[in-house]
Amino acid sequence: MKEYPHIEHKISWIPIYAFDKLDGSSVRAEWSRKQGFYKFGKRNGLLDDQTPYLIQAKDLILEKSDQFDKIFKDMRIESAVAFFEFWGPNSFSGWHVDEPHRVTLIDVNIYKKGMMSPKDFVKTFSDCDPAKLLYTGVMNQNIIDQVKNSTLEGMTFEGVVCKGEKVFKIKSNAWLDHLHKKCIDESPDEEKANKLFEFLR
Numbered sequence: 001m002k003e004y005p006h007i008e009h010k011i012s013w014i015p016i017y018a019f020d021k022l023d024g025s026s027v028r029a030e031w032s033r034k035q036g037f038y039k040f041g042k043r044n045g046l047l048d049d050q051t052p053y054l055i056q057a058k059d060l061i062l063e064k065s066d067q068f069d070k071i072f073k074d075m076r077i078e079s080a081v082a083f084f085e086f087w088g089p090n091s092f093s094g095w096h097v098d099e100p101h102r103v104t105l106i107d108v109n110i111y112k113k114g115m116m117s118p119k120d121f122v123k124t125f126s127d128c129d130p131a132k133l134l135y136t137g138v139m140n141q142n143i144i145d146q147v148k149n150s151t152l153e154g155m156t157f158e159g160v161v162c163k164g165e166k167v168f169k170i171k172s173n174a175w176l177d178h179l180h181k182k183c184i185d186e187s188p189d190e191e192k193a194n195k196l197f198e199f200l201r
Helices: 056-062 065-074 118-125 141-148 173-186 190-200
Strands: 015-021 025-032 036-042 079-087 102-110 133-138 159-163 167-171
Touching: 015 118, 025 056, 025 065, 036 056, 036 065, 056 079, 056 102, 102 118, 141 167, 167 173
Parallel strands: none
Antiparallel strands: 015 133, 015 159, 025 036, 025 079, 079 102, 159 167
């Protein structure tokens, strides 16, 4: 099953579609014309009992299966991988608590064609409760400042994912500060905490 590509931090000054970056865990589901959604995975590997919260994602995705079946069949494709963010009100940087969660569509990879363009993604899946589109246009300093200062309209806590010729993410200062504090709390060794922060950011 296709894995979600790594997203760079390096900002590109290009025309982009900026989507709200929901704060949770990446999950994926493979769809085929014959079987519908039939295989479910986390970022690396398949969903299993070792991930007690993420295992819920399977049922949450299957609840949406009729809608996706119609769209994919109308597109006349044989296979696709849909990527979702699994998140709850108190999810943070891959940490989850015991509470109701949701899955939100963030991207779709079509067999033999690759990842859908952001324009086609928005047009095709607008009724599937996808990640919110917050801005379209050339990346500029004003948008960067709004994301970092958490003032971009419609943005949640973490930041945005920008998609165009390149894909990159921008995170809010508040989210990064919160992550750094959590790393310090998790590890009294400041050096180890800083390394964990750099890995997770």
